[in-house]
Amino acid sequence: MLVDSHAHIDMRRYDKDRDQVLERARGAGVAAVVSVGCDLASSRAAIGLAERYTEVFAALGFHPHNAAKMSDGDLERLAELAQHSKVVAIGETGLDFYRNLSPREEQIEAFKRQLELAQRLKLPVIIHCRNAHEQVLSILEEWAGCSEPASQPLGVLHCFSGDIGLAQKYIEMGFLLSIAGPITYSSSHALEIALNMPLERLLIETDCPFLTPHPYRGKRNEPSYLSFVVEKIGEIRGMPIESVAEHTTENAIQLFRLPI
Ligand SMILES: [Zn+2]
Numbered sequence: 293m294l295v296d297s298h299a300h301i302d303m304r305r306y307d308k309d310r311d312q313v314l315e316r317a318r319g320a321g322v323a324a325v326v327s328v329g330c331d332l333a334s335s336r337a338a339i340g341l342a343e344r345y346t347e348v349f350a351a352l353g354f355h356p357h358n359a360a361k362m363s364d365g366d367l368e369r370l371a372e373l374a375q376h377s378k379v380v381a382i383g384e385t386g387l388d389f390y391r392n393l394s395p396r397e398e399q400i401e402a403f404k405r406q407l408e409l410a411q412r413l414k415l416p417v418i419i420h421c422r423n424a425h426e427q428v429l430s431i432l433e434e435w436a437g438c439s440e441p442a443s444q445p446l447g448v449l450h451c452f453s454g455d456i457g458l459a460q461k462y463i464e465m466g467f468l469l470s471i472a473g474p475i476t477y478s479s480s481h482a483l484e485i486a487l488n489m490p491l492e493r494l495l496i497e498t499d500c501p502f503l504t505p506h507p508y509r510g511k512r513n514e515p516s517y518l519s520f521v522v523e524k525i526g527e528i529r530g531m532p533i534e535s536v537a538e539h540t541t542e543n544a545i546q547l548f549r550l551p552i
Contacts, residue, residue: 294522294537295544295552296325296515297470298384298418298450298497301348302337305501305512314345317515321537323347324544324552325515328384328418330355332366335373342378349548351381351418359402360394367405374413380548382410383418384450387431390423400431407435410447416547417447419467425454429461436465445547448495451503452485459485463493468547470495473505473513475524486525491539495547496521 296317306313317325327342328351329335338350352370354362373379385406387399394402410417421428436446445468452459452469459469471494475482486494498505498521500513505520522540526533544550 293323293541294321294518295541296322296498296518297495297544298328299325299500299515301327302334302341303501313514320516320519322515322518324550326351329353331358332369339376349378349380351383352379353383353385353406354402355384356386356388356399357393359399362402381416381418382406384420386420387424387428388422419447419449451499453481456488459489468493468495470497472497472499473503476506476520487528494540495544496540
């Protein structure tokens, strides 16, 4: 049994065959898929999918690319939508200083406001970080410092791309790290993370339709390809795929409080 902790199955690229995509996921042992919002429309769409498919759960948020478009009203809409029983997280939010599709100041503002929202709603956060490791770390340190001491994990750094030192800091702060398809590319940083970090702190994800694992790299990704990520982690750690699956699923159930 596997949990795809980060997927964008609301995207148009699945409109023609979404039923089959989710059927293949079930066939591959994927027991839950978190459909992650990037703006108000995709957050709403995630809830729509969660209502339609038992195994789908929703995360609500504004991706850093869309930070400049987030209004006060949008944040309140997210808070209202979060009352839905299948909403399991706030995100994805964070900083993307690689593509800079929203001005940096606005990304920081939107990130901080979504962290406050998550705290208010007592939901975990799904963090996107690209080329902004220092800034994301300092914002999360400040935020985690204001949180009540956590018995629950605070959130997850999705498709974690930092080094071991940074990984350790996040783990100490109470975050999980998520491993995606790039671990199947030979040059990936994630290899080191998946080998050295405790299995109790790892999640797995596809981030589909992006980041397609080898051997389908270049094609559209989908939740059933999560098996390639699990296989790779098992291979580099020299442990059975079943125990990688069991641990990462348990971690996802705990973080998102999944009723599965
Ligand atoms: Zn994503």
